[in-house]
Structures are given as structure tokens and as C-alpha cells.
Amino acid sequence: MYEELLLTILLTSVPLVLAATGELVAEKSGVLNLGVEGMMLMGAVAAFGAALTFGNPYIGMIAGGLSGMVTAAVFGLFALGLATNQVATGLALTIFGTGLSGLIGAPLVGKAIDGLAVIEIPILSSLPLIGVAFQLDFMAYLSIAIVALVSYLLTKTRAGLILRATGINHDSAHALGYNVLAVRWMAVLFGGFMAGLAGAYLPLVLTPHWAEGMTAGRGWIALALVVFASWMPWRVVIGAILFGGITIMQLAGQARGWSIQPQFLSMLPYLATIIVLVSISRRGGVLHKAPAHLGRIFYPTR
Amino acid sequence: MKSIQFGKWLASSLIAAVAALGMTSQAQAEAMKVGFVYLTNPGDHGWTYAHEMGRQQVEAHFGDKVVTTYVENVPEGPDATRVIRELAKQGNQMIFTTSFGYMDPTLKVSKEFPEVKFDHITGYKRSPNMATGNIRFYEGRYVQGVVAGLMTKSNKIGYLGAFPIPEVIQGINAFAQGLRSVNQDAEISVVWVNSWYDPVKESDAAKVLIAEGADILAQHTDSPAMLQTAEKAGALGFGQSSDMHEFAPNAQLFASVNNWGPYYINQIEKAMDGSWSTGEGPDHWAGNTWKGIGEDYLVLTEFKNMPADVAAAAQAARDGIADGSLVIFKGPMKDNKGNVILKDGEALDDGGLWAMNYYVDGVQGQIPN
Numbered sequence: 001m002y003e004e005l006l007l008t009i010l011l012t013s014v015p016l017v018l019a020a021t022g023e024l025v026a027e028k029s030g031v032l033n034l035g036v037e038g039m040m041l042m043g044a045v046a047a048f049g050a051a052l053t054f055g056n057p058y059i060g061m062i063a064g065g066l067s068g069m070v071t072a073a074v075f076g077l078f079a080l081g082l083a084t085n086q087v088a089t090g091l092a093l094t095i096f097g098t099g100l101s102g103l104i105g106a107p108l109v110g111k112a113i114d115g116l117a118v119i120e121i122p123i124l125s126s127l128p129l130i131g132v133a134f135q136l137d138f139m140a141y142l143s144i145a146i147v148a149l150v151s152y153l154l155t156k157t158r159a160g161l162i163l164r165a166t167g168i169n170h171d172s173a174h175a176l177g178y179n180v181l182a183v184r185w186m187a188v189l190f191g192g193f194m195a196g197l198a199g200a201y202l203p204l205v206l207t208p209h210w211a212e213g214m215t216a217g218r219g220w221i222a223l224a225l226v227v228f229a230s231w232m233p234w235r236v237v238i239g240a241i242l243f244g245g246i247t248i249m250q251l252a253g254q255a256r257g258w259s260i261q262p263q264f265l266s267m268l269p270y271l272a273t274i275i276v277l278v279s280i281s282r283r284g285g286v287l288h289k290a291p292a293h294l295g296r297i298f299y300p301t302r
Numbered sequence: 303m304k305s306i307q308f309g310k311w312l313a314s315s316l317i318a319a320v321a322a323l324g325m326t327s328q329a330q331a332e333a334m335k336v337g338f339v340y341l342t343n344p345g346d347h348g349w350t351y352a353h354e355m356g357r358q359q360v361e362a363h364f365g366d367k368v369v370t371t372y373v374e375n376v377p378e379g380p381d382a383t384r385v386i387r388e389l390a391k392q393g394n395q396m397i398f399t400t401s402f403g404y405m406d407p408t409l410k411v412s413k414e415f416p417e418v419k420f421d422h423i424t425g426y427k428r429s430p431n432m433a434t435g436n437i438r439f440y441e442g443r444y445v446q447g448v449v450a451g452l453m454t455k456s457n458k459i460g461y462l463g464a465f466p467i468p469e470v471i472q473g474i475n476a477f478a479q480g481l482r483s484v485n486q487d488a489e490i491s492v493v494w495v496n497s498w499y500d501p502v503k504e505s506d507a508a509k510v511l512i513a514e515g516a517d518i519l520a521q522h523t524d525s526p527a528m529l530q531t532a533e534k535a536g537a538l539g540f541g542q543s544s545d546m547h548e549f550a551p552n553a554q555l556f557a558s559v560n561n562w563g564p565y566y567i568n569q570i571e572k573a574m575d576g577s578w579s580t581g582e583g584p585d586h587w588a589g590n591t592w593k594g595i596g597e598d599y600l601v602l603t604e605f606k607n608m609p610a611d612v613a614a615a616a617q618a619a620r621d622g623i624a625d626g627s628l629v630i631f632k633g634p635m636k637d638n639k640g641n642v643i644l645k646d647g648e649a650l651d652d653g654g655l656w657a658m659n660y661y662v663d664g665v666q667g668q669i670p671n
Binding site for chain 2: 209211213
């Protein structure tokens with residue numbers, strides 16, 4: 001029974017990990033893209049459409065990522081190309097993505113697909129309790145691999161250093177000869193790809209159908225997780241599992257007849273986020289960890 | 303599973319885009335104009351989808367005598383007032399507002415446009431030109447309970463609720479009455495999702511209930527996610543609002559389908575011949591029109607994935623409700639704490655149905671308040 005609950009917690013946190021890791025990279029480069037929800041939905045609809053058309057969920061996965069990336073490119077055109085306000089552009093992207101995904105997804109409603117298959121890792125998957133962590137699907141393993149890669153690239157490589165530099169002070173990075181806009185474009189497109197994958201995870205694994213607005217706010221939770229993780233990739237994983245854990249435990253608590261108000265239990269994940277945020281910032285950490293030029297518009301000077 | 307061509311999909315998307323620009327079908331000179339306000343979009347495959355099916359029945363029934371217009375994704379609140387007023391201004395002679403939260407906006411606009419006929423779905427407030435209509439959804443849930451009671455092996459039934467409002471409580475209690483009519487040992491475990499529509503959370507709740515030992519699931523939320531989860535886990539369940547058979551061919555026992563077509567057609571016909579009225583007496587939850595299985599306002603899909611004797615019991619319960627010989631809430635009836643609600647020979651009236659603030663015997667826990 002506990003294994004099944006743990007498995008549910010892990011599965012429900014995968015899209016959060018994917019989307020938050022992508023957004024983390026974009027924010028590290030200094031771009032705040034609030035359009036995660038819209039990009040996720042575009043990823044979800046493309047993934048479902050492609051998986052249905054080609055009968056292969058892995059093609060759906062790639063289509064989802066690319067669709068999220070194309071949606072992010074729309075954001076890039078405005079926020080980077082035309083130097084529009086990032087907050088307003090990101091919000092517009094969410095509205096745009098929600099509407100467009102509903103429109104192109106209309107003929108897909110009411111259809112079902114076979115989702116991604118479970119890949120059991122020999123030996124490890126037969127361990128008691130934690131064995132469930134090795135009975136997941138390809139995308140779940142991929143999400144952990146990407147977190148490891150992002151963590152390594154950001155902290156241990158020159159490319160990561162340049163990316164962080166553009167986020168901390170884009171004028172300095174520019175003066176040193178780095179192409180700030182090119183770096184940010186890559187970060188935004190990566191963020192879009194990851195949000196697309198996150199969206200794709202819903203119809204490919206969690207609920208194998210397409211429905212308008214099926215992400216139901218998970219893009220916003222991913223955004224909050226980036227701050228929760230104070231821009232550190234591995235903390236995103238911890239935060240996502242914590243969030244998923246509280247969500248699932250409140251449902252399990254109800255099923256077991258704990259006499260606590262469900263409204264209160266539903267509130268718990270958000271309460272936990274706030275408590276962690278407060279405790280981090282009291283140590284004087286969180287605000288210093290935010291990229292200094294996050295959300296600031298860059299005008300190249302000569 | 304039917305697969306669609308990619309090109310066809312793209313083409314139909316473009317057509318949908320063009321259609322969305324002008325949603326009113328072609329106007330006829332003396333055709334009656336009827337407007338519909340939708341909470342979400344027909345893509346929910348649930349509540350709004352059922353209303354859209356009803357609107358299409360209206361178009362098919364009246365042909366060019368009626369012109370319909372609909373507005374999707376209208377939030378319950380000030381936006382609704384604006385949309386309803388706009389529909390009235392555009393010359394719609396009759397406007398159906400299809401969600402509970404449109405009650406006050408509809409009432410407000412009904413006073414501004416006394417010559418327009420307003421028809422509000424699932425509310426209880428009326429005015430001289432505002433009627434109300436509803437479906438006895440709970441009747442289908444009694445039949446679900448009968449099937450669940452006969453099919454369960456673990457005697458644990460999982461039930462997903464959206465919000466603890468009277469309509470949902472009615473459903474849970476009706477389900478329990480059906481359940482206990484055939485199985486004294488089975489218990490219902492209710493999990494509140496706190497959303498009408500959040501597929502991932504609905505699926506999570508279903509997984510949790512299955513992990514806790516439930517082998518039959520029922521839902522009062524809108525997406526097919528629960529049934530898909532049941533299908534994957536080898537559990538069984540019931541579809542909600544529309545037939546969800548395609549999502550769970552081996553798991554759906556049957557679905558209770560909201561059939562709004564007859565109501566809409568009936569009301570429009572009455573408006574045409576002048577007999578439309580908003581009823582007598584005090585405001586009441588039940589509204590002017592509150593019909594169910596007997597009048598085909600609630601339709602049960604084919605009984606599947608169950609032995610013939612269970613299907614026969616379900617059919618008998620359905621027919622009993624339809625002809626009135628089976629009364630769902632009748633004495634002796636106790637709440638789940640042992641208090642007597644109805645003595646032998648008593649039955650709940652419609653007012654009592656809307657005043658339920660207790661779980662009947664067979665439901666675990668208590669209603670959150």
C-alpha cells in the first residue's frame with residue numbers, strides 16, 4: 001500500500017521537476033517567463049496529437065518538447081527581440097497557450113492513447129519500498145538525468161558560468177564580449193522544451209487523454225518551485241516530491257477517514273511552500289540567490 | 303481506438319478557428335433566436351459537453367425555425383452578467399444559462415430585459431421571466447450503488463467528490479442507498495478533490511483510493527481521468543455526465559448521461575406556443591422542472607463488464623425508479639451515526655433532498671463543513 005502511494009507521489013512530481021528545471025535555466029540567464037502554464041498546455045496537446053497520429057508515445061514526447069519550444073520562441077520574439085516587459089509577455093503567453101491548445105486540441109477530445117510503458121530496472125526495482133523509484137517510465141528517468149546535467153553544467157562548466165553571468169549582470173557580460181541575447185534565447189528555448197515535456201507527461205503518462213486546460217495550474221506551481229528551490233536544480237526535485245507528497249497524503253488521509261477539513265488539507269502544499277520560503281529568506285539566502293538581473297530588459301550598448 | 307489523420311486534424315482545426323469567429327449559424331428571417339452560456343467548453347467531455355449535445359438536438363429538432371448561439375468559457379461572476387446581457391441585446395428571445403453560478407447574473411439581466419425568456423440550469427431563484435430546470439442526477443447514482451454492491455470483492459467503494467454541496471451529497475447518499483440495498487457490508491470512502499475539473503488530481507485520488515483497497519470507483523467530478531486510472535489498475539467504475547466508454551473499455555460499468563435535449567426542446571416549444579411559464583409558488587431548489595430517468599432526462603448507458611444477473615438487477619432498479627415503484631429515500635433510513643432520519647413508511651420530499659446535511663448508513667466519515 002505504501003509502495004503504491006510512493007509511486008503516485010513520484011509520478012505526480014515528474015512534470016513539476018521537468019517544468020521547474022527548464023524555468024530555472026531561463027531565470028538563471030535573467031529571463032522570467034511566466035508562460036510555463038501555456039507552454040505546458042501546448043506541449044500536452046502536441047504530444048497527445050502526435051502520439052495518436054503516429055501511434056508512438058515517444059514521438060509524442062519529442063513533439064511535446066518541440067511544441068513547448070516553439071511557444072517559447074513566441075515569448076522570445078517579444079521579450080528578447082522587441083524588449084517587451086517580461087512579466088506581461090509571460091502572462092500573455094499563458095493565455096495564448098491555453099486558448100490555442102484548446103483550439104487545436106478540439107478534434108482530439110474524447111480519444112485515448114496507450115501511454116509510455118514502464119521500464120523496470122532489474123534488481124533495483126525489487127528492493128522493498130524504494131524499489132518503486134525504479135519502476136517508472138522513460139520520461140521520469142530522463143527528468144532526473146536532466147536535473148543532474150543542468151546542475152553540472154551550471155556549476156562546473158564555462159558555459160554555465162556565462163549563463164549565470166548574463167543573469168547576474170547582463171551589461172558586464174555584454175562588455176566582456178558575450179552575446180547576451182543569444183545566451184538568453186537558448187535558455188528560453190530550453191525552458192520551453194522542458195515545459196513542453198512537462199505538459200507531454202500528462203497525456204502520455206498520468207491521464208492518457210487530452211482535455212482543454214488539463215494542466216490545471218501546475219505551470220504556476222513549477223514557477224513557485226524555482227523560488228522554493230532558491231535556483232538550485234536538486235532542490236527542485238526535493239520541492240516537487242515534497243509538494244507531491246503532501247498532495248497525495250491529504251488524499252490518502254481523507255480515504256482513511258482522518259477528520260480534518262479537506263479544504264485545510266488542500267491548502268497544505270501551499271502552506272508548506274510559504275513556510276519554506278519564509279525560513280529560507282530569514283537566513284538571508286533566497287533573495288541573494290535570485291539572479292540579480294532577473295526580469296530586467298537588456299538593451300545592447302555599443 | 304480510432305486514429306485520425308494528421309492532415310485532417312490540422313484542417314479541421316483551421317475550420318474550427320474560422321467557425322469560432324462567427325459562431326452563430328445562418329440567420330433565418332422569422333426564426334427564434336436562442337442563446338446558450340457555457341461554463342467551460344464542450345471539450346471537457348463532461349458537463350458542458352452534455353449541454354452542447356442538448357443544443358445540437360435543438361438544432362436538429364427545429365431545423366431553420368430556431369437559430370442558436372453559444373458562448374463558451376464564461377466564468378461565474380461579473381463576466382457572466384456581461385455575456386448574458388450581450389446575448390439579450392443581440393436579440394436572443396430565449397437564453398439558457400447552464401451553470402449554478404450564473405443564478406444571480408441571470409436574475410439581474412432578466413429584470414433588465416423583461417421580454418426575453420431566461421432559463422437557468424440547476425439554480426433555485428426565479429423571476430417573472432426566469433425559469434429553472436434541473437435533472438435528478440442522483441437517480442443514476444442509486445443504480446450505480448446497486449451495481450457496485452454486487453460487483454465489489456473488497457467491499458470498499460471509492461467516491462470522488464468535487465465540493466460538499468447538496469447536489470453532491472444527494473448523489474453520495476443515493477449511491478449508498480443502492481449499495482446497501484444489495485450489500486450490507488460494503489462501505490463508501492469519500493475523497494474530496496476540491497475541484498470540478500483537475501484531471502491529474504482526480505487521477506491521483508483514484509490511485510490513492512485503489513491503494514487503500516477500493517475496487518469500485520465512482521465520481522462526481524468531470525474528467526475521465528478516474529476511469530482511465532481504474533482501467534490501468536484493473537478496477538471498475540462509473541462514467542460521469544457523458545459516456546466515457548472509449549476511455550475505459552474494460553473498466554466502465556456504465557455511465558449516467560445528462561440528456562438536456564428534451565428539456566431544451568420542451569422549453570423552446572412552450573415559448574413558441576405561449577405556454578412557457580416560470581411556475582408558481584416559492585423559490586425552490588427543485589425549480590420548475592426537475593426530472594430524471596423516467597422522462598429520459600437522465601440516460602444510463604449500456605451495462606457492461608458485469609455478469610448478466612448484475613445487469614438484470616441494475617435494469618430492475620432503473621425501471622423501478624423510472625415507473626416510480628422504487629423510492630430511493632424511504633424509511634426506515636438512518637444517517638451514518640445511527641440517528642433515525644426516516645421512520646418506516648416515510649419518504650423524503652424534494653425539499654428534504656436539498657436539505658441533506660448528513661451521510662446515510664454505508665458512507666464513512668462525515669461531511670466537511
